[in-house]
Amino acid sequence: MILEVENLKKHYPITKSFKESALVKALDGVSFKVTKQKTLGIVGESGCGKSTLAKALMALETRTEGSIKIENKEVTALSKSDFKSAIQMIFQDPYSSLNPRKKAWQLISEPLLINSKLSKKACFEKACQLMEKVGLRPEMAQRYPHMFSGGQRQRLGIARALALHPKILICDEPVSALDVSIQAQVLNLLMELQDEMGLTYLFISHDLHVVKHISDDILVMYLGKIVEYGPREKVFDKPLHPYTKALIASSPSVSIDKNEHEPISGELPSPLNPPTGCAFHKRCPMATDRCAVDTPVLETKDGRSVACFEV
Amino acid sequence: MLLDVKNLNLKFQTSKGVIHAIRDLSFNIKQGETLGIVGESGCGKSITNLALMGLLPDTADLTADKLEFEGSDLLSLKEKQWQKIRGADIAMIFQDPMTALNPCFTVGYQIEETLELHRKDLSKEERKEFVFELLDQVGIPAPRERAKSYAHELSGGMSQRVMIAQAIACNPKLLIADEPTTALDVTIQDQILKLLKDIQAKNNMAMILVTHDLGVVSENADRIQVMYAGEVIESGTSEEVIHSPKHPYTRGLLDSLPGNGDTSFRAPLSSISGMVPDLRFRPSGCQFNPRCFKSKEECSSSRPMLNQEDHQVSCFFPLSEG
Numbered sequence: 361m362i363l364e365v366e367n368l369k370k371h372y373p374i375t376k377s378f379k380e381s382a383l384v385k386a387l388d389g390v391s392f393k394v395t396k397q398k399t400l401g402i403v404g405e406s407g408c409g410k411s412t413l414a415k416a417l418m419a420l421e422t423r424t425e426g427s428i429k430i431e432n433k434e435v436t437a438l439s440k441s442d443f444k445s446a447i448q449m450i451f452q453d454p455y456s457s458l459n460p461r462k463k464a465w466q467l468i469s470e471p472l473l474i475n476s477k478l479s480k481k482a483c484f485e486k487a488c489q490l491m492e493k494v495g496l497r498p499e500m501a502q503r504y505p506h507m508f509s510g511g512q513r514q515r516l517g518i519a520r521a522l523a524l525h526p527k528i529l530i531c532d533e534p535v536s537a538l539d540v541s542i543q544a545q546v547l548n549l550l551m552e553l554q555d556e557m558g559l560t561y562l563f564i565s566h567d568l569h570v571v572k573h574i575s576d577d578i579l580v581m582y583l584g585k586i587v588e589y590g591p592r593e594k595v596f597d598k599p600l601h602p603y604t605k606a607l608i609a610s611s612p613s614v615s616i617d618k619n620e621h622e623p624i625s626g627e628l629p630s631p632l633n634p635p636t637g638c639a640f641h642k643r644c645p646m647a648t649d650r651c652a653v654d655t656p657v658l659e660t661k662d663g664r665s666v667a668c669f670e671v
Numbered sequence: 672m673l674l675d676v677k678n679l680n681l682k683f684q685t686s687k688g689v690i691h692a693i694r695d696l697s698f699n700i701k702q703g704e705t706l707g708i709v710g711e712s713g714c715g716k717s718i719t720n721l722a723l724m725g726l727l728p729d730t731a732d733l734t735a736d737k738l739e740f741e742g743s744d745l746l747s748l749k750e751k752q753w754q755k756i757r758g759a760d761i762a763m764i765f766q767d768p769m770t771a772l773n774p775c776f777t778v779g780y781q782i783e784e785t786l787e788l789h790r791k792d793l794s795k796e797e798r799k800e801f802v803f804e805l806l807d808q809v810g811i812p813a814p815r816e817r818a819k820s821y822a823h824e825l826s827g828g829m830s831q832r833v834m835i836a837q838a839i840a841c842n843p844k845l846l847i848a849d850e851p852t853t854a855l856d857v858t859i860q861d862q863i864l865k866l867l868k869d870i871q872a873k874n875n876m877a878m879i880l881v882t883h884d885l886g887v888v889s890e891n892a893d894r895i896q897v898m899y900a901g902e903v904i905e906s907g908t909s910e911e912v913i914h915s916p917k918h919p920y921t922r923g924l925l926d927s928l929p930g931n932g933d934t935s936f937r938a939p940l941s942s943i944s945g946m947v948p949d950l951r952f953r954p955s956g957c958q959f960n961p962r963c964f965k966s967k968e969e970c971s972s973s974r975p976m977l978n979q980e981d982h983q984v985s986c987f988f989p990l991s992e993g
């Protein structure tokens with residue numbers, strides 16, 4: 361098991377004026393495991409805690425509770441450089457996540473300059489190799505980010521993340537800012553790199569077609585908690601949780617058989633003021649009285665875990 | 672014909688030269704119809720809409736053989752006259768509700784303002800009542816309380832609905848929705864699109880739906896217009912464009928969608944090689960020819976025009992059925 365996460369929590373304190381402080385439970389007890397060279401797809405509504413999960417794993421945010429183990433070692437026990445070479449991240453927006461004043465090769469080799477003792481020349485050479493790996497011509501090494509297209513910039517981001525040879529790569533919406541044809545190029549690249557370098561991915565996206573295409577396992581989140589988690593065939597082909605079902609039903613597609621379905625009603629709950637019981641019960645077509653009172657926990661059903669009283 | 676556009680051209684004067692952003696664009700919309708506009712980033716979707724709303728920046732140079740709304744010319748309108756049409760006959764929903772709504776006023780007040788401008792027949796009391804009615808219509812619970820909220824106190828889906836309420840306040844004949852749901856997740860997107868459809872059916876309103884999501888237009892538009900480098904390269908019913916595309920570019924877009932084409936696990940996705948042209952240095956001939964797998968000599972020497980069939984395409988070697 362390359363990555364094991366147990367009961368991970370991240371609560372943000374919020375100070376409301378004249379009131380005592382409240383907590384936003386952005387992540388509330390998330391557990392999962394990922395095998396080497398596999399992809400875990402993470403989906404869920406906006407604000408359900410996907411990016412918070414990524415940041416907690418990257419130690420960009422201190423976690424409130426829980427354990428994160430990489431290759432059976434608690435990450436807090438790893439040295440800084442071991443940690444950096446264990447896990448890296450690529451960001452959603454290829455436009456704002458790259459420093460516009462740095463040249464391509466500098467951007468890519470920055471993590472190397474900071475975390476290794478390589479000379480500047482060696483860094484440059486390494487950057488060129490990485491550029492070739494992600495399908496950018498090394499002649500472009502001297503260019504600034506604005507001289508690259510969106511897809512090329514996302515490649516730069518990938519090359520940079522790969523500089524320290526990470527084992528795990530977290531991709532937080534890596535293709536949502538891109539056009540479909542460029543999206544396809546970047547996804548192909550990620551799949552090739554995975555085979556070639558034995559990478560493990562955590563892939564966050566709101567596009568279910570994309571997630572389904574590349575993920576071995578799927579984790580569905582709702583308001584900081586996992587509601588369904590299991591192998592892709594199970595979760596996509598026979599979803600059990602009513603929220604997973606709603607996600608799949610509302611996912612727009614170009615297929616001929618137009619899905620005639622009623623959209624589920626109701627607003628996303630506010631994490632500041634979460635509903636009692638199951639967080640989804642106010643929007644759920646299957647909700648009973650019990651759902652408003654008790655909180656369902658994850659249980660194994662038909663080859664996956666699901667948190668719902670009614671399945 | 673509600674809206675009739677013939678040979679619209681739009682140029683920007685910039686310090687780095689002239690950008691010919693829209694070239695010979697022609698299209699029309701009938702009452703009650705939904706036209707989907709798709710195309711890669713920068714192909715001119717948003718500026719086409721701004722032209723229809725009279726909201727182009729001063730640096731823009733707009734010409735057209737015809738730009739008519741309900742038979743009257745839009746090109747010659749002065750700002751004063753635009754103000755009468757904008758928000759009343761032609762309304763727009765912007766991509767990002769957070770920046771489009773004014774943070775300093777309650778959402779109720781902002782809708783009321785629109786009514787004050789265009790519905791002089793209503794008294795102050797009636798306007799207030801109508802605001803609640805509109806908020807209720809777009810599915811906002813407890814509209815009387817919600818009208819007092821500020822934009823930042825609402826969720827993304829709710830603010831988007833407030834924008835819709837404001838846009839439909841004066842029963843527009845044409846609603847322009849520029850990426851109305853990109854900021855939302857699929858379950859809320861679904862609700863909003865259903866809502867727009869209901870309003871449309873009730874008021875016989877026409878709609879321009881701009882999005883990069885081919886699934887969304889396929890499920891919601893009657894006709895689809897595909898744009899490339901500021902030109903329409905294909906146009907037809909949703910059925911035709913999505914299921915038997917004629918232009919290699921449209922085909923390329925569809926093929927690169929995960930979940931279309933080869934849907935088996937981790938199958939390589941097909942993609943269109945190359946990049947969209949820099950509009951200051953347009954290629955000669957067909958704008959897509961440097962990236963096209965069917966390109967022949969003719970394609971780079973002369974420029975194809977949109978044919979006049981129902982399912983229009985501008986290509987010398989259009990794809991055949993199937």
Ligand SMILES: Nc1ncnc2c1ncn2[C@@H]1O[C@H](COP(=O)(O)OP(=O)(O)OP(=O)(O)O)[C@@H](O)[C@H]1O
Nearest residue numbers: 372384385386405406407408409410411412413631
């Ligand atoms: N620094 C912070 N302080 C307080 N609350 C925060 C902070 N960062 C995130 N949150 C809250 O935590 C919740 C989860 O946010 P997160 O960014 O993880 O969502 P997400 O699933 O990535 O959403 P999206 O799909 O929109 O990117 C949200 O309600 C957010 O408002």
Ligand SMILES: Nc1ncnc2c1ncn2[C@@H]1O[C@H](COP(=O)(O)OP(=O)(O)OP(=O)(O)O)[C@@H](O)[C@H]1O
Nearest residue numbers: 683690692711712713714715716717718719728950
């Ligand atoms: N004010 C301006 N000055 C100069 N060029 C402009 C201006 N506004 C837009 N353009 C150019 O016109 C072209 C079309 O822009 P537009 O915003 O319509 O694209 P779009 O199709 O809406 O793209 P997206 O999908 O990214 O929203 C682009 O190449 C853009 O750079």
Ligand SMILES: [Mg+2]
Nearest residue numbers: 410411412532
């Ligand atoms: Mg996020």
Ligand SMILES: [Mg+2]
Nearest residue numbers: 716717718849
């Ligand atoms: Mg746009």
